[in-house]
Amino acid sequence: MLEQYKEAIEKSNIISKTDVNGIITFVNDEFCKISGYSKEELIGKNHNIVRHPDVPASVFKALWETIKAKKTYKATVKNRAKDGRTFYVNTTVIPILDEKNNIEEFVAIRYDVTKEVFYKKSLEQKEKELEELNENLEKRVQEKTKELKELNETLELRVHEEIAKNEQKQKVMFWQSRLASLGEMLANIAHQWRQPLTELSLTLFSLKKAALNNNMQEVQSLYDESKAIIQNMSTTIDDFTNFFKPTKQKHYFKIAESIYEALNILEKIIVKEMIIVNTEFDEVEVLGISNELTQVMINLIQNSKDAFLQSGVLIKEITIRVKKKNDFACIEFEDNAGGIQEKDIYKIFEPYFTTKHSSSGTGLGLFMSKMICEQGLNGSIDVKSKKGFTTFTIKIPLQETERDHA
Numbered sequence: 001m002l003e004q005y006k007e008a009i010e011k012s013n014i015i016s017k018t019d020v021n022g023i024i025t026f027v028n029d030e031f032c033k034i035s036g037y038s039k040e041e042l043i044g045k046n047h048n049i050v051r052h053p054d055v056p057a058s059v060f061k062a063l064w065e066t067i068k069a070k071k072t073y074k075a076t077v078k079n080r081a082k083d084g085r086t087f088y089v090n091t092t093v094i095p096i097l098d099e100k101n102n103i104e105e106f107v108a109i110r111y112d113v114t115k116e117v118f119y120k121k122s123l124e125q126k127e128k129e130l131e132e133l134n135e136n137l138e139k140r141v142q143e144k145t146k147e148l149k150e151l152n153e154t155l156e157l158r159v160h161e162e163i164a165k166n167e168q169k170q171k172v173m174f175w176q177s178r179l180a181s182l183g184e185m186l187a188n189i190a191h192q193w194r195q196p197l198t199e200l201s202l203t204l205f206s207l208k209k210a211a212l213n214n215n216m217q218e219v220q221s222l223y224d225e226s227k228a229i230i231q232n233m234s235t236t237i238d239d240f241t242n243f244f245k246p247t248k249q250k251h252y253f254k255i256a257e258s259i260y261e262a263l264n265i266l267e268k269i270i271v272k273e274m275i276i277v278n279t280e281f282d283e284v285e286v287l288g289i290s291n292e293l294t295q296v297m298i299n300l301i302q303n304s305k306d307a308f309l310q311s312g313v314l315i316k317e318i319t320i321r322v323k324k325k326n327d328f329a330c331i332e333f334e335d336n337a338g339g340i341q342e343k344d345i346y347k348i349f350e351p352y353f354t355t356k357h358s359s360s361g362t363g364l365g366l367f368m369s370k371m372i373c374e375q376g377l378n379g380s381i382d383v384k385s386k387k388g389f390t391t392f393t394i395k396i397p398l399q400e401t402e403r404d405h406a
Contacts, residue, residue, distance in 0.1 A: 255293065
């Protein structure tokens with residue numbers, strides 16, 4: 001039975017014996033397999049034949065001090081095979097004593113932990129990369145925050161310049177509304193980040209769990225997922241920054257892309273409020289400023305959202321259609337939020353008029369939208385309300401060159 005135990009240990013472990021001077025006197029097949037040496041190449045050689053040059057001499061000094069003191073030594077040891085390959089083994093070195101309590105030989109029992117060590121190193125590298133990504137993200141947030149502040153200052157400066165050039169009350173109110181929108185967009189950034197931050201936290205927890213289970217395929221997948229979440233958070237800042245860039249250069253743009261930008265900016269709010277958005281878009285291009293049409297759509301969507309909250313409608317739907325009719329691009333924006341009372345519908349585009357509580361609206365959103373449609377796009381905006389449905393219709397003229405692009 002003793003021989004059976006011996007055979008079981010030798011087949012399941014990496015075993016070697018040395019004399020008191022460290023000369024190898026026995027190795028089993030598992031030792032030969034992992035080291036790449038034959039028994040003939042190992043017997044009679046010093047055990048440092050598999051020593052890795054990266055391991056400090058102090059480690060081996062501690063080993064010999066321990067076993068010569070007749071104590072058992074345990075450690076994870078880095079070794080080098082015959083072909084130069086690195087392998088790691090959990091090692092236990094036991095001094096064997098004779099009848100007079102003198103050291104007769106040393107027996108070393110090991111098992112291979114090379115994969116575990118490499119997995120650990122890979123995980124540490126991934127953690128380092130994530131830390132670097134986090135640092136870069138913080139730096140990027142600081143940069144974008146600075147840009148947003150500069151944009152805000154630019155907008156304020158433009159307000160003062162417009163007042164100095166022209167004392168028309170409408171232009172002053174336009175920029176007041178623009179600045180109010182900036183505040184709403186900054187609040188949206190904070191709202192947009194809450195969910196991805198939660199997702200990132202859960203993903204990192206799962207990554208750690210996968211690493212502990214040595215599931216490197218899952219580790220890589222979760223690592224890539226974490227990078228994607230961080231990139232999306234960075235893209236969110238870029239989207240809001242680009243939206244508020246102080247540009248007044250008109251260009252041909254696709255109406256559908258401008259509307260999709262508004263839907264993207266307000267995506268989290270739309271999902272949170274469980275609003276169904278239906279779209280039917282013809283391919284139409286117009287001349288104007290894409291950001292300003294996006295602002296109009298944001299105003300309409302936010303007004304619908306507020307109206308849904310006030311009316312308590314259970315199934316909330318917004319339908320946006322884009323069509324080309326004769327020489328016009330027509331945008332129809334419809335919601336089922338309960339409609340507008342007849343006494344209010346004639347005042348809906350007046351400055352400072354609002355049906356909301358004073359803490360929820362400035363009364364400038366639809367006024368500004370009307371200015372953009374009329375002055376920025378040379379078009380018009382009208383509203384109709386019937387049987388709980390409200391429909392805003394925006395008409396933008398297509399001149400000869402515009403029809404060529406449409």
